[in-house]
Amino acid sequence: MDAHQPAEPNVPVWYIGHHLPTPNVGINIGTLEEEISNGYDMITTYITNANFRARIEQATSGAHADNKAHLYIPSLDAEEVNIHPGEHIPQVIAFTSSWIDLDSEDPLFAHVSRQVLAHELEYAAFCGVSTVVIEGPKRKTNVAQYAQIIHTTLLKGSYTQIHVHLPMTEEEGVATNNGEIYDEFSMWDVWNTIRTVCKYNARLSLALRIPAVLPSRHLVNRWFAEPIRTLLIPSSTFCPNPKGYPTFSTAHQGLLTRYMKLRPVPYILISDTHVEPTPVVAAGSGSRSKPRYEPLGYLVYLRHLQKNQPPQSTVERFGAGYQDYLQAPLQPLADNLESITYEVFEKDPVKYDQYEKAIKAALDVRDPNETIIVAVTGAGRGPLVSRALRASKSANRSIKLIAVEKNPNAYVHLLRHNRDTWAGQVTVVKSDMRSWNPPFKVDIIVSELLGSFGDNELSPECLDGVQRVLNPNGGISIPASYSAHYTPIMAPKIHADILSRRSDPDAPETPYVVMLQAIESLAENEYIHRAWDFHHPLPANTMSEAAALGGGFIGLGDGGNDHNIRKSKATFKIPRRGVVHGLAGYFESVLFGDVELSTRPDTIDAKSKDMISWFPIFFPLKTPVQLPDDSEVDVTIWRETSERKVWYEWSVEAFTKGSRGQRFRVGVTELHSSKKNGCLM
């Protein structure tokens, strides 16, 4: 299938197919070869032809005349099909008949349609076709009936991918009842209903038709979160450039660039290439050159776009392959990390620069005449040690540097590093920082214990544990503080993934680390709420009380870690209907002074652009919550702690306004708790 795919590494792979012009052309290897020679990667065909349709129409009108309520449709005949098994099949996308009307209000024709669909799909599967496109429902009022048939269809096959063909908006699509109000999100609503009825089946996805006039950015974003596997691009979507050749508007170019970032990459199908062009000319733009559209002009233009896609960002390059892939958060305290894990983290082009700046800034405020004692606690393979050494040089300060590390394997590495690279300037100590007991006080403690939600890898508990050794007079912790942030999102792809993990009952109560891609932020202006903060060092009285409860050890004993309990509640305004599948979580941290880190999409560029060390965290919901237009979501989230563990609990409530203006609840989830998968101290 890769004949037309680029050799250049920076050009993305786009599979472009030709949606053949008439529904009645039998195809074979010759058809495919001709289209490949034209530059296409794939072809499409309807599974059956006009003979079949004629048979069905005749039988149906006979049954109507006899006033029958049902009609048995025998299976296909040799003269009724467009495809046969053959070597071209892997590059064929099959379409079921467009005249099938699964949601018909005529019970007889609905019954007939259902049988026709079954015959077509069974025959396509027999031929080895892996992707079948089925027309979406013909009306908005009978979606459950349509969805029930798709559900049955999905249960029958175990192989065929089903793409439901829908327009982005109802404008050009599904019939509406008379007098009904135009509703931009209605086609999305239809899709949401179908896939919910079908239990987010992994073999059910979208063939989305791109319109000549694009809908609002909100709707474009909404579809982006959905499993688009095919983009249908009719020739009417193109407009002529000054020379009259078919091109895309800037908006269409942007949409295509965006949607082609989805993984798996959607197929592109160009349709109506032989239709006389009637390009849409934007109002006021005047008439441009006369269109000079050749059937192949559309393909040529899309190949041109493919070669001229904007380069990937640092984060895109780093995250390739990780989009929407769920990972359990690290347990750095309970497990010893492997070298490769450290290596991945050390590649970050931004994080360690920020740390070096912060260490220098902290050294700058110290007395230039004293020797400053600096400890890197949890030194790993030593990246912060190197940066501390560089910072002391650039700040022109004398430091005594200690590297504390509990992982015995990393300790060996640090010793060698000290001998070979750091010229023995570093004191390497093998110890859990919480039990390290040096005969002096440390002026600056540097650590990198933050997780995707800030405190989720037990940074507060570790830094509390090491605070004993910090100089009580002006001792500094880098980071000085950090905060957790969250917002409700739609994430159907992730939800489907979690649903598929039925054998693991904890799957829907685990916070995952995940590079969020096919998601939509539901809150007005994509608002993200700051949940809570942690500051280091702790006030002396908090420390002494916690230590008293723990018999001298912070975090142990009843209530000894209660100062690290947190709770946050926030209300999010939701302007447009949608479905909450979970919460996206981020963090911000002040390392020192004005040196900060952020993973929040709205502040990362200002605070730590191109930082790649952390993907967001995702708190799933067992059962998604459906939201009406102009609703509100209340999220409550808790950071809980026992003597051995830290975990989160979360619940979501949905509200709307009643006719008397009262706020009333329209949905509430059960309590989710990650206690079973909590982070061990």
Next chain:
Amino acid sequence: MDAHQPAEPNVPVWYIGHHLPTPNVGINIGTLEEEISNGYDMITTYITNANFRARIEQATSGAHADNKAHLYIPSLDAEEVNIHPGEHIPQVIAFTSSWIDLDSEDPLFAHVSRQVLAHELEYAAFCGVSTVVIEGPKRKTNVAQYAQIIHTTLLKGSYTQIHVHLPMTEEEGVATNNGEIYDEFSMWDVWNTIRTVCKYNARLSLALRIPAVLPSRHLVNRWFAEPIRTLLIPSSTFCPNPKGYPTFSTAHQGLLTRYMKLRPVPYILISDTHVEPTPVVAAGSGSRSKPRYEPLGYLVYLRHLQKNQPPQSTVERFGAGYQDYLQAPLQPLADNLESITYEVFEKDPVKYDQYEKAIKAALDVRDPNETIIVAVTGAGRGPLVSRALRASKSANRSIKLIAVEKNPNAYVHLLRHNRDTWAGQVTVVKSDMRSWNPPFKVDIIVSELLGSFGDNELSPECLDGVQRVLNPNGGISIPASYSAHYTPIMAPKIHADILSRRSDPDAPETPYVVMLQAIESLAENEYIHRAWDFHHPLPANTMSEAAALGGGFIGLGDGGNDHNIRKSKATFKIPRRGVVHGLAGYFESVLFGDVELSTRPDTIDAKSKDMISWFPIFFPLKTPVQLPDDSEVDVTIWRETSERKVWYEWSVEAFTKGSRGQRFRVGVTELHSSKKNGCLM
């Protein structure tokens, strides 16, 4: 606990306790014995006393003064508790401190309250107390916080029953925000949120406080569906009779009678018996006698009510013990029924009378000079055979009577019955009715194959199969027709039961036979929708087409049973917010002429009063759907068939009206299918 319970079989068991007047009385076996001698069954106590409260208040104000965010509360002291282990404990209901404020907006006091609750519950559990009443949330705006703590509490103990104490309406209860609109259902909403967050935990139930002025009948019905385990009845609920003794209004009597039908039977706790009475006098009723309320007067009156409860109805007597108990529907075709099962069905006082009337009416329209051939197909132990004989006598018609039965054990019984009781008048045939092949045609076929949803035990398929033997000229089937009916209901108790069956993945997709009790019909005017009908005999052309597809056998072969496929969609108006947990299903049947059967609550009394043979059917929803006020529910349900099975599929959508008057979807379930548990042909 049964000292004061009735010896008479018709008097119900009511456990009445005394909610002791002050929160600061330590109790022991003497306290209990005194109250038992007064006529009570139980006593209550607060777990801790004023000493404990004083300690907590002092510590809290100290922490507030120090501006602390958290405060560790050590556990209880000997001088701080009201209970100790002892033989009185089984008759003690413990209350946690009413000043605990779990949903406090002061984080410190919320944190303190949570610890206080944990200490009290742990101590009560240590003492062996099995039921603890906890005050509901103090405000409507922070319910998730309250619920999260209850959730944690439920996870800790595995034995204690927790009753959340709530008023029926917000009028006298939870603090509301200033200017908020009065909302009759808000306390129910609070409860619904708590139990949803707590995953319908079986150990979480309600201690409902009865107000002096009862709310609307709708709210009384709503609470009836919930797990009320304690009724708190303050002395202010009583009003004086002409002699000045405390009594209940008619409405209060009705409420008590209704709620005391719940299973398990709620405890009654009388409170404020030593408070000076200020009875509510209905407006316009004028002043009655001066109240002469003694502390024991309330108890005396409730014992009087207990002894004078109205007698149970036939259905209540028959269904005792079966309330909300889920049973899988029978598989009479696949399994052979046991004698005891037949015996239960034969006890019905109404069903067989109706059958006899129908047979007589069918005989009446036949030519009096011919011998009428009557077959009872699926004769079981013969109740319809006896009725056919009686009908022939009263109609004064000569009949030839055949009893066809496939169950070899029932066949033996029929043979004996024919010899001993029917004087050999009956021809007994051992055969599945679908393969019975007599050398004559039958004039009247009588069968009793209906299930709780009419067609769910394959009556259509069986009667199609035997239609071959029916006289094509005016042959009669009794029943002549039947129809399936459904309506959306709230059924939290049943939902909790299904949730507890986690090990069975099919549990939420099984239609259950169940005597519905703790449910609420959600549709406006409790509307029930007629889904579909079956008529017998089938038209000749339907028969011949189906037989052609099945190679001569009805119901076999592709499409051979398609005429028994059904689909129904209905929209239900929902005036008051609620939660749909599933669909209640009923049936109606025309046996012959105007002789009918019905299980619909709104038509059973007119058509077949006191008929007990069928409980309703319940189609569950995996995930309940939350409904706003003035919403609509669309239900779609399918009767599906393959060559071997019949099953149902169902889905529910919820809609509301948007600000522009448009109807929009606020919820949709996945498709439910009983295919795995379908009824085998």
